[in-house]
Amino acid sequence: MSEKKTILSVKDITMQFGGVVAVNNLTLKVREGEIVSLIGPNGAGKTTAFNVITGVYAPTNGEVKFHDKTIISNFPKGKMDKLYAGENKGKYKKTLEPTPDKITKLGIARTFQNIRLFKELTVLENVLIAKHMRMKANIFADTFRLNHKEEQKMREDSLELLRILDLYDVKDEIASSLPYGKQRHLEIARALATEPTLLLLDEPAAGLNPQETDELTDFIKDIRDKFHLTVFMIEHHMNLVMDISDRIYVIDFGKQIANGTPAEIQNNQHVIDAYLGVADDE
Amino acid sequence: MTEQKKHKLSILFSAIAIVVLALLLVGVNKYTAPTYMLRTVLQLGSIYALVAVSMNLLNGFTGLFSLGQAGFMALGAYTFAIFTIPANQRAGVYYLYGVADWLANIELPIVAALIVAGIVCAIMAALIGAPVLRLKSDYFAIATLGFAEIVRIIVGSSPMNRITNGSLGLKMIPKFPNFYFPFIVVAICIFIVWLLINSSYGRAFKAIREDEIAAEAMGINLAKHKRMSFIISSFFAGVGGALMAMYMGAITSTTFNITLTYNILLIVVIGGMGSLTGSIISSFLVIAAREWWLRFLDQPFFIGGVQIPLFKTGFRMVVFSIILMIVVLFFRKGIMGTKEFNWNFILKRMDKKQPAGGEGNE
Numbered sequence: 001m002s003e004k005k006t007i008l009s010v011k012d013i014t015m016q017f018g019g020v021v022a023v024n025n026l027t028l029k030v031r032e033g034e035i036v037s038l039i040g041p042n043g044a045g046k047t048t049a050f051n052v053i054t055g056v057y058a059p060t061n062g063e064v065k066f067h068d069k070t071i072i073s074n075f076p077k078g079k080m081d082k083l084y085a086g087e088n089k090g091k092y093k094k095t096l097e098p099t100p101d102k103i104t105k106l107g108i109a110r111t112f113q114n115i116r117l118f119k120e121l122t123v124l125e126n127v128l129i130a131k132h133m134r135m136k137a138n139i140f141a142d143t144f145r146l147n148h149k150e151e152q153k154m155r156e157d158s159l160e161l162l163r164i165l166d167l168y169d170v171k172d173e174i175a176s177s178l179p180y181g182k183q184r185h186l187e188i189a190r191a192l193a194t195e196p197t198l199l200l201l202d203e204p205a206a207g208l209n210p211q212e213t214d215e216l217t218d219f220i221k222d223i224r225d226k227f228h229l230t231v232f233m234i235e236h237h238m239n240l241v242m243d244i245s246d247r248i249y250v251i252d253f254g255k256q257i258a259n260g261t262p263a264e265i266q267n268n269q270h271v272i273d274a275y276l277g278v279a280d281d282e
Numbered sequence: 283m284t285e286q287k288k289h290k291l292s293i294l295f296s297a298i299a300i301v302v303l304a305l306l307l308v309g310v311n312k313y314t315a316p317t318y319m320l321r322t323v324l325q326l327g328s329i330y331a332l333v334a335v336s337m338n339l340l341n342g343f344t345g346l347f348s349l350g351q352a353g354f355m356a357l358g359a360y361t362f363a364i365f366t367i368p369a370n371q372r373a374g375v376y377y378l379y380g381v382a383d384w385l386a387n388i389e390l391p392i393v394a395a396l397i398v399a400g401i402v403c404a405i406m407a408a409l410i411g412a413p414v415l416r417l418k419s420d421y422f423a424i425a426t427l428g429f430a431e432i433v434r435i436i437v438g439s440s441p442m443n444r445i446t447n448g449s450l451g452l453k454m455i456p457k458f459p460n461f462y463f464p465f466i467v468v469a470i471c472i473f474i475v476w477l478l479i480n481s482s483y484g485r486a487f488k489a490i491r492e493d494e495i496a497a498e499a500m501g502i503n504l505a506k507h508k509r510m511s512f513i514i515s516s517f518f519a520g521v522g523g524a525l526m527a528m529y530m531g532a533i534t535s536t537t538f539n540i541t542l543t544y545n546i547l548l549i550v551v552i553g554g555m556g557s558l559t560g561s562i563i564s565s566f567l568v569i570a571a572r573e574w575w576l577r578f579l580d581q582p583f584f585i586g587g588v589q590i591p592l593f594k595t596g597f598r599m600v601v602f603s604i605i606l607m608i609v610v611l612f613f614r615k616g617i618m619g620t621k622e623f624n625w626n627f628i629l630k631r632m633d634k635k636q637p638a639g640g641e642g643n644e
Contacts (some may be wrong), residue, residue: 054499104501112499118492120620121485129489132482133501139510142481143474151482194501 004031006068007198007230008053008108013062014086015048015254016076022048024254025087026062030198035224035231037245039238041275045254046234047113050202054110058097061086066106066198072096105133109196111187113203113234119176123167123186126175127158130193158193164226165189181212185219192227199223201233205240217243238276242266250275288629295625311461319574321461326573327566328468329525334549334561335472336518341547342555342620343479344511345491346415347423351519351546353430356538357406358399358520359527360437363452364445365390365398371454378450379443392456396467396524403520407513415508430543438535451534455527464525471518476558478514487511491556552609553616560618572602 008030015023023045030036038046051057053064055072060080063073073094076084104110118126131154137147145151162168167189170178175186184204191199204220205213217240224231235241241248242262250258250265252274258265265271307324314321333351340348369389372381390398414425437446446452458464478484486507489497498504527533549568553560576598583593609617 056495099503100495100498101501101503104499110499112496116493116496116499118489118496120492121488125485125488128482129485129497129502130500132486132489133503135482137482139478139481139483142483143478145477145481154482190500 004033006030007032007066008232009065010049010053011063011065012088012091013049013052013059013064014084014088015045015052015057016060016080016084016086019083019085021085022254023052023059023251026251026254026256028249028256028259030230030232032230033224033228034246035220035233035244037241037248038232038234038251039236039241039248039275040251040257044251046251047202048254049251050110050200050234053103054108054200055098055100055103060084061088061092063092063094063096066108070094070096071098071103071106101133104194104196107195107197108200109191109194109198110200111184111191111202111204113206115180115183115187117175117183117187117190119174121175122172123162123175123178124155124158124171126186126190127161127193128154130190131158134195161189161193165192165223180207181209184208184216188219188223192223196229198230198232201231201235203234203236205235205237213237213240216240220244291629291632292625295628307462307465319577323566323570323574325458325461325464325529327569328464329522329529330546330549330565330569331562332468332471332525333519333522333546334553334565335475335558336515336522337546338550338553338555338558338561339475339479339487339518340511340515341550342557342561343484343491344487344508345494346508346511347419348426348512348515349423349540349543349547350426350430350516352538352540352543353426353433354403354407354516354519355523355526355542356430356433356437356535357403358523359533359538360446360452361402361520362395362399362524363455363527363533364388365395366392366456367452367454368456375452375454376444376447379447382444385445392459392528396521399524400517400520403523404513404517407516408509411509411512415505415512427540427543430538430540434535434538437538446535449534451532451537452527453532455531455533457531458528464529467521467525471521472558472562475514475518479558483507483510488556548606551616552606552613554618554620555616556620557616557618557622559623560616560621563623564617571605572598576602 006029010026010028013023013026014021026049038049040046048057052059052072059072059074061075061084063070065071073092073096075092075095076089118129121129135142135147135150135154137150141147142151159168159171162171165185165188167182167186170182175183178186188201188204201220205216208216220231221244223229245262247260248262248265249256250268250271257270257274258268260268266276310320310324333355337348337351340346364385365388367375369387372386410429414422414429417425436442438449440448442448479487486497486502489500489502490504490507494504523538526537530537549565550561552568553562553564579593579598579601580595581593583590
């Protein structure tokens, strides 16, 4: 394991909203090709951590490295300077707050906990939109179709992607008319269309029935191999998490309480107390 | 029928429709008197169609609720007027305040002036876009509304006397060189918008309308794309304003008050937010109803020598408003919704008529 390169490195991230510390001094590493899960009780700060990594929120303190390059960095300043309740104050001196689109361009794609498709557009359009950012033509060339070849390739790539992910048959359907499970798939397809090396999944199994959840396990492993991805996900379905993850991080009240392989996590007393609880009927 | 065949047939039908419409226009031009109402309705309708399309690009396709259209139209109209009033007529137009020296002898050809009008608006949009586009929804609407008012007031204010002729307004603006001129300009402009909307950038605009957060997560630079949409919309609003100036021949700053923006918004909403063809259809319908079909309501009306009381000046607008309410009640999303006009209704019928084995032969 250790010879594999670290792709994502989150260091001492603290996210504080006013007086509330949502994520406290979170440090984690995701290595190339791994599937890593982030678990914890509701309100533990998992989605906030995701939002920091994807640039939705600028962290109050700490930094994020992607492929050994610092992409996000911040330290408490202004009003936060006095209010700051986290640790490692003064360790980071740089301010780097890219918007989410810049992060996506670097190769980090994400899905959302509550599906956020472009509802009124077709399945194909949803995927094409994700390809837009890689387009080289400017708006003038694009409007007057001077980039015919590029557009053609975009279409072909998108159709190919839909074919691989088994969405080709519904390519002309309106996204919101798809059944829920397909919508989840489409959201992943759309994320893949941005050509990421790291895929962040925010509760991909939320709302799926047990059979669909089982299928999702294979699906995630499948796309990881096909697209040479690294997957970092938040999930509540313990079966899925334990099945699929190479490593697991557990957080509670914004703080990391454990990390390790699924087997280690299952036997960790802290995790059992805070989150897993004692099995009563299984 | 295969997808490709359908696509080809649609294009064929559209081409036929355009030729038929063009021939109808020629017919109207040849066989109606120059003062006939239909001519006015068609010309004014086409101008409103362009401005409605430009507003729809922003409001319906990018999801930015702007109320600044009248401001950009004023800017376009005045720019156009300033550059096209014949140089030898300027002394007469600016008889009270005199004309600014640098302006006295500039005279551009009509088409060049139309483009300049658009570019001035685009530059203005780029300038105010940076601060204004940071605002969201209602706040953006209020800011653009404020901008429109500021433009109107500055244009009509006394420090601008020697350029815009202040509150007196401008006249002797060249009229349309021929009957077809506005249709050609509007058709070209709307065609460009149509191309844009169906391009990758157009899809990005729609993505922003659907879900800003998801669009940004898909790598779309929100600030940049919103700015582009705002600038392009303003460009065409400026061209529309210039056409309006040509149509009217004389303009004052009060021509471009808030009511104008609301009239355009009304056309966009009735046509359907996010539908170009909807905007076009509804602008002709609204203009025809308001200016032509309902005119009789303003005249005194007699049945058997008894005058019906309601029929007098102004009643037209009451009926017009009631019709609008009914339309909005029954077509919640406007006439077309977010869909575009297409030929599917004919294509489907043709599909049914084909013998069952028809598909296999191909």
